[in-house]
Amino acid sequence: MLSETIYRLRRKQGLSQEQLGEKIGVSRQAISKWEGGQSTPELDKLKALSECFQISLDELTGGGEPQPARKEDGGFQVNRLGVGLCLLGAACLLLFGIFMVAQPAAAEQVNQSSMITLNGSGILIGLFAACMVAGVILIFKKK
Numbered sequence: 001m002l003s004e005t006i007y008r009l010r011r012k013q014g015l016s017q018e019q020l021g022e023k024i025g026v027s028r029q030a031i032s033k034w035e036g037g038q039s040t041p042e043l044d045k046l047k048a049l050s051e052c053f054q055i056s057l058d059e060l061t062g063g064g065e066p067q068p069a070r071k072e073d074g075g076f077q078v079n080r081l082g083v084g085l086c087l088l089g090a091a092c093l094l095l096f097g098i099f100m101v102a103q104p105a106a107a108e109q110v111n112q113s114s115m116i117t118l119n120g121s122g123i124l125i126g127l128f129a130a131c132m133v134a135g136v137i138l139i140f141k142k143k
Contacts (some may be wrong), residue, residue, distance in 0.1 A: 002061055003037040009053045009060075010035070026049035082138025089132030131135055 017031040026044060033039040041049060050060045069100050079109070099106070100121065 001037070002040065003035050005060060006031070006041075007035040009049075009055075013053070020052070023052050047053070060096065068079065079138045082135045082141070085135030085138065087135075089128045089130075089135060092128040093125065096121075096128065099126050 010017070015023070016028075016037070018028040021028045021031045025048065026041075026045060030039070030041075030045075034041055046057060046060060050057045053060065
């Protein structure tokens with residue numbers, strides 16, 4: 001219920017009704033009425049509450065356990081899977097490069113073990129690069 005959510009979030013942040021009212025531009029009495037279920041905030045005040053508590057409007061009005069709002073960077077939501085794929089691909093490329101320089105004989109075995117006309121090293125480099133590209137796509141994919 002919205003009234004309980006407002007009360008719980010206000011208390012969690014250690015704010016008095018007056019302090020919360022000052023933050024969003026309403027009186028202490030308005031906060032008291034919202035928390036008591038005697039009235040409901042208008043849309044602009046709901047938006048101000050969600051920004052103040054750093055949660056979405058859905059989380060504020062849905063009655064579920066609020067989660068911190070996702071931070072956006074340049075209009076794109078940060079995607080952890082995408083970042084992970086990019087880092088994995090970059091790390092694999094770096095390690096493979098070191099391996100090829102340090103153990104040229106072993107790198108030659110990888111090349112000879114491939115049944116495709118593209119040599120084994122080329123396949124691995126392509127796979128690691130594809131992993132990085134998939135990560136970049138996921139990072140910048142709009143929700």
